[in-house]
Amino acid sequence: MSKPSLARGTRDFGPEQMAKRTFILETIRRTFQLYGFQPLETPAIENLSVLMGKYGEEGDQLLFKILNSGDYSNKLTEQDWQLESKELTSKISEKGLRYDLTVPFARYVVMNRGTLPLPFKRYQIQPVWRADRPQKGRYREFYQCDADVVGTDSLLCEAEIVLMLHESLRNLRIPNFRVKLNNRKILSGISEVIGAPGLEGQFAVAIDKLDKIGKEKVIQELLNRGFTEENVAKLEPIFTLSNQAEPFVALKQWLNPSETGMQGIGELEEIWALVDGFELENPQLEFDVTLARGLSYYTGAIFEVKAHDHDDHPVNMGSISGGGRYDNLTGTFGVDGLSGVGISLGVDRIYDVMEELGLFPADQIQTTRVMLSNFDKKAANYGLKVLKQIREAGFNAEMYPDSVKLKKQLDFADRKQIPFVILIGSQEMESGNLTLKNMKTGEQISVSIVEALEKIKF
RNA sequence: GAGAUUGUAGCUCAGCUGGUUAGAGCGCCUGAUUGUGGUUCAGGAGGUCGCGGGUUCGAACCCCGUCUUUCUCCCCA
Secondary structure (H helix, E strand, C coil), X not given: CCCCCCCCCCCXXXXXXXXXXXXXXXXXXXXXXXXXXXXXXXXXXXXXXXHCCCCHHHHHHHCCEEECCCCCCCCCCHHHHHCCHHHHHHHHEEEEECCCCHXXXXXXXXXXXXXXXXXXXXXXXXXXXXXXXXXXXXXXXXXXXXXXXXXXXXXXXXXXXXXXXXXXXXXXXXXXXXXXXXXXXXXXXHHHHCCCXXXXXXXXXXXXXXXXXXXXXXXXXXXXXCCCHHHHHCCCCHHHHXXXXXXXXXXXXXXXXXXXXXXXXXXXXXXXXXXXXXXXXXXXXXXXXXXXXXXXXXXXXXXXXXXXXXXXXXXXXXCCEEEEEECCHXXXXXXXXXXXXXXXXXXXXXXXXXXXXXXXXXXXXXXXXXXECCCCHHHHHHHHHHHHHHHHCCCCEEECCCCCCHHXXXXXXXXXXXXXXXXXXXXXXXXXXXXXXXXXXXXXXXXXXXXXHHHCCC
C-alpha cells in the first residue's frame, strides 16, 4: 500500500477554504449577472483539434493531453515509435483538458452561431488546466471566471468591463487594485514608427517586462530579438510617457505617422470618455503603454488587473485578471467577422491575495447551527421530531448519530464550532422541555421548542 | 523546457563528523467525570526518516536516479 498523494500543482479545498472560495465565486457570478451576462459551461475535455495552435507553440506544450482510450498503441508501426514526441502525440492522443475558457467559448459560438442572440454576452466559471511548473500564484488546475461579449465592436463593452472589474473587486472587499489598459494597435503603431513593422509581437513581449526588469534590460532584450540600434533609439519617448499627466497628447504626436496607432489612441480615449460618463466612483484605471500580454489573439484593448496592498503597493502575485479584444477569434474555426472582448478573473490568485492581505470577512464557515445530543435510542427517536422542526424553521441542524458519551458529543460540537446543543434525555422527555446549551458561554436553560427556536436565532 | 531548493509522527520542527532502540511541542486516543466541550492532571498510541538503487562493518545523514515542495527564468490567472 502506497501513501496517497496529490498530483503536482493541484490542491484539496476543505470546508474552511470552500467557504472562502464560494464567497469569491458567488460574488463574481452576481456581478457578472448584474451586467447582463448569461451562464455557459463547456466540457473539461475538448478535442485537441480545437485546442492546438490557439496558444502558440508554448501553449501547445502546456496542454494536458489525454491518452486515447483502449489499446492506443495497437495501430502504431515501428516507424511511429521513432517519431518525435510531438508527432507521436498526435497519433496516440486526440483529446485534451481545456487550457482557458475563451477558446471553448469561441467553439461554442461557432457551433451555435445560427441560434445565438447577438451580441452574445456570456460568463463562464470553471476550472482550467495547464501543464505549467507550479510556483507562487500558479497552479496546474485553477478556476477562471470569464465574461465575454461577442458580436459587437462597440467600445461600450470595454467601458463596461472596466466598471465590472471595479464592482467585482469592491464587492470582494479588495479596496486597492489597478486596472491597466492598453491597446494592441498602439503597440503596432509604435513598431511602425520605430521602423520595425511586423516585429510587434517581439516588441510586445519585451516591453511588457519594463516594470519588472527595467529599461536597460528591455533594450538588451529588444536587440536580442532582432531590433536594430536605430529602432531602439527611436523608442526613447516610451520611457518618459508614463510620467506625463496627459500621456495621450504626447503619444499622438509620436504616433502621428501611424494610422493604426492613432486608431488605438482614439479607441482608448473613447473608452475613457465612456467610463467618465458612467460616473464611476474613484476609478483605479490606468493607461500603461508597456502592457502587452503574450496571448496572440488580442487585437484591440488589453486589460490587466493587479491587486495592491493596504499601502497601495502592488502585491507580488502576478495579475489577478486579464483580457482584451480579439477581432477574429472565431476565424480559426471558419467564421470570420465576429469580434469579441472579454476578461478573465483568476479565483485562485484572488484567494491568495485576499489571504495574504487578510481581507476575508470573518464568519464565512457554513456550519451546523444546532446539534441534538443522542443520549440513547429512545431519546434520539424523541429528538428526531425536534430536529425536523428546527430544520423547518430554517436552521442548519444535525443529530449526533451514535449514542456515545455526552463528553464525546459535546467535544464534537465544539470542534465543529456549533454554537448550540440541545440535550434530550429522560428528564427532558418527562418534562416536555428541551435543555438548550450555548456552547460559547456554557449557559444552559430549560425551554420549549418554540423558545429554543427564538434563542438560536442570535 | 532550464536553474536553484525542500521532504523525519496527523501538524510545526530538532536530530552533532556516518555509530546503540530517531526525539520535542502541538494534536490525537483512554481515564480522572455512567448527563456536559473548552482548562487541568495521569497514562497511551503513532515513524518503511518521500521512493528506488549504490558506497560502507554500519546511512535520516554520503553518491546516483526518481517523485514532491518552494522560488527564479520562460510564459501566464
